[in-house]
Amino acid sequence: MRTVRALAFFLLGLMVWEGLVLTGFWSHVLLPSPLDVARYLGRAVADGSLAAAVLVTIRRLLLGYAVGLCLGLPLGLLVARFRLFADTIGVMALGLQTLPSVCWIPLALLWFGQTEGAMTFVVVMGTIWSIILATSHGLRSVPPIYVRAARTMGSRGLHTAVFVTLPAALPFITTGMKQGWAFAWRSLMAAEIYVTILTGFGLGHLLHYGRELHAMDQVLGVMLVIVLVGLCVDKALFSRVERFLHRRWGTGT
Amino acid sequence: MPTEETSVQEALENIQPSKISVRGVTKSFRSSRRRLVALDDVSLDLAEGEFVVLVGPSGCGKSTLLNVIAGLERPDTGEVLVDGTAVGNPGRDRMLMFQDAALFPWLDVEGNVLFGLRLKPNLDRKARREVATFYLRMVGLEEFRRAAIHELSGGMKQRVALARSLAPNPRVLLMDEPFGALDAMTREQLYRDLQEIWQARRKTILFVTHNVREAVCLGDRVVLMTPRPGRVREQFPVHLPRPRDISGIDVARLASQITATLGRHLERVADGGES
Ligand SMILES: Nc1ncnc2c1ncn2[C@@H]1O[C@H](COP(=O)(O)OP(=O)(O)OP(=O)(O)O)[C@@H](O)[C@H]1O
Numbered sequence: 268m269r270t271v272r273a274l275a276f277f278l279l280g281l282m283v284w285e286g287l288v289l290t291g292f293w294s295h296v297l298l299p300s301p302l303d304v305a306r307y308l309g310r311a312v313a314d315g316s317l318a319a320a321v322l323v324t325i326r327r328l329l330l331g332y333a334v335g336l337c338l339g340l341p342l343g344l345l346v347a348r349f350r351l352f353a354d355t356i357g358v359m360a361l362g363l364q365t366l367p368s369v370c371w372i373p374l375a376l377l378w379f380g381q382t383e384g385a386m387t388f389v390v391v392m393g394t395i396w397s398i399i400l401a402t403s404h405g406l407r408s409v410p411p412i413y414v415r416a417a418r419t420m421g422s423r424g425l426h427t428a429v430f431v432t433l434p435a436a437l438p439f440i441t442t443g444m445k446q447g448w449a450f451a452w453r454s455l456m457a458a459e460i461y462v463t464i465l466t467g468f469g470l471g472h473l474l475h476y477g478r479e480l481h482a483m484d485q486v487l488g489v490m491l492v493i494v495l496v497g498l499c500v501d502k503a504l505f506s507r508v509e510r511f512l513h514r515r516w517g518t519g520t
Numbered sequence: 521m522p523t524e525e526t527s528v529q530e531a532l533e534n535i536q537p538s539k540i541s542v543r544g545v546t547k548s549f550r551s552s553r554r555r556l557v558a559l560d561d562v563s564l565d566l567a568e569g570e571f572v573v574l575v576g577p578s579g580c581g582k583s584t585l586l587n588v589i590a591g592l593e594r595p596d597t598g599e600v601l602v603d604g605t606a607v608g609n610p611g612r613d614r615m616l617m618f619q620d621a622a623l624f625p626w627l628d629v630e631g632n633v634l635f636g637l638r639l640k641p642n643l644d645r646k647a648r649r650e651v652a653t654f655y656l657r658m659v660g661l662e663e664f665r666r667a668a669i670h671e672l673s674g675g676m677k678q679r680v681a682l683a684r685s686l687a688p689n690p691r692v693l694l695m696d697e698p699f700g701a702l703d704a705m706t707r708e709q710l711y712r713d714l715q716e717i718w719q720a721r722r723k724t725i726l727f728v729t730h731n732v733r734e735a736v737c738l739g740d741r742v743v744l745m746t747p748r749p750g751r752v753r754e755q756f757p758v759h760l761p762r763p764r765d766i767s768g769i770d771v772a773r774l775a776s777q778i779t780a781t782l783g784r785h786l787e788r789v790a791d792g793g794e795s
């Protein structure tokens with residue numbers, strides 16, 4: 268039922284769009300019709316350029332996100348645990364979180380040149396701060412009663428951290444990771460659109476060249492792919508974890 | 521009233537070697553506005569295998585005393601000895617069952633009961649499972665083993681918490697109003713089970729309740745506390761034969777006597793004559 272409803276919504280949207288273009292309400296040049304976009308996507312799939320770009324982008328994304336997590340989670344833990352880190356890294360994270368990651372591109376180019384390193388750097392800078400903040404906030408919001416209960420049962424130090432504090436903070440951390448993922452995506456698209464490098468031709472580049480050639484069907488097609496990939500990852504990864512959390516904690520529906 | 525004070529102190533000295541010995545414990549909490557003396561020079565001894573019940577009005581420091589004995593809270597002055605050695609940190613030998621069940625929402629019912637068992641050495645997977653099942657059956661929640669914590673009622677949560685505290689078989693049980701949210705029938709069943717376990721395994725139990733009848737039904741000794749500042753006022757040995765019936769006439773008689781004494785103490789506190 269819900270799938271039917273969602274499908275109906277999108278079909279209706281496409282029909283309205285097609286109709287608007289057909290009647291000439293919107294010029295072809297400003298907005299291509301859904302069929303144009305579909306034709307572009309068909310061509311891009313057939314010549315393999317789309318799959319190659321998706322692969323390149325996903326690889327960069329995963330690398331940058333993984334680095335962001337590997338640095339962000341432990342740093343978040345330190346920020347939650349020690350005043351020293353809260354007053355330094357914590358404040359820095361709070362400040363830099365508001366900085367759009369596009370702003371890092373000039374520095375990244377200066378430091379790394381037109382390399383994969385620059386791409387990764389921008390993605391990491393885009394994602395790490397929100398992961399740090401969500402992790403430390405989550406860990407600090409764990410009700411002390413859980414730790415006390417665990418301690419009377421003989422839990423200590425590392426055991427308490429892994430089996431009590433961490434699972435208790437999981438809802439917050441998951442939210443942070445999801446947000447971090449969204450930021451990683453945005454950062455990478457910005458980086459790919461602004462930085463041309465030879466080691467890989469990603470979705471952002473495809474979008475950029477679509478603009479250069481004024482091929483709006485290409486631009487829209489790539490946008491669609493970006494949205495679909497994001498949706499797939501969300502369904503495959505995060506929504507499973509979230510469903511589990513909701514079931515256990517009894518939050519949501 | 522100095523004479524009464526000393527007689528209370530004398531009565532509190534235990535001739536048997538004590539399992540738990542609370543010596544002159546004072547604990548106060550500082551809030552931004554005022555300082556609150558939760559425990560004022562509290563001394564209390566529990567013999568090995570003794571079942572002591574603590575009664576007193578809300579806010580007289582019962583939970584605080586339990587926390588101090590468990591090692592979760594450090595006293596300002598005084599000390600707590602268990603088997604003759606001072607306690608600093610919480611230990612598996614003293615299990616505290618919290619007033620609000622404090623179950624872990626990320627684990628299911630069985631996972632909660634298994635948590636303490638996993639921390640016990642010399643128990644394999646199968647044995648842990650069996651022990652958990654035994655206690656879940658005892659509290660009547662065997663078919664809820666896979667349920668999430670938020671799916672349980674208040675009374676069911678308390679029963680899971682009871683199973684969780686009993687499962688690792690601690691020598692000392694500190695129980696903070698464990699049966700508050702239960703109906704009379706379930707409660708009476710659990711009184712029987714608790715007494716059975718206590719007698720069979722020779723546990724030392726310190727049990728907090730508001731219900732004086734419950735105190736007389738369960739305890740070898742009922743200790744009366746009064747608030748502001750929290751003090752041990754008086755104590756009543758209970759010599760009635762076990763198993764006791766909570767609605768029996770002897771229990772009722774002693775309970776009303778204790779209630780009357782408590783009332784007198786509270787009046788005096790209200791008049792400001794003491795403290
Ligand atoms: N962490 C704390 N910070 C400040 N004050 C506290 C704290 N814990 C307890 N108190 C105060 O100490 C006093 C004793 O509290 P405690 O919880 O021990 O009472 P209690 O006898 O268990 O009451 P109840 O029967 O309602 O559970 C109360 O007045 C309470 O306000």
Ligand SMILES: [Mg+2]
Nearest residue numbers: 582583619696
């Ligand atoms: Mg209490």
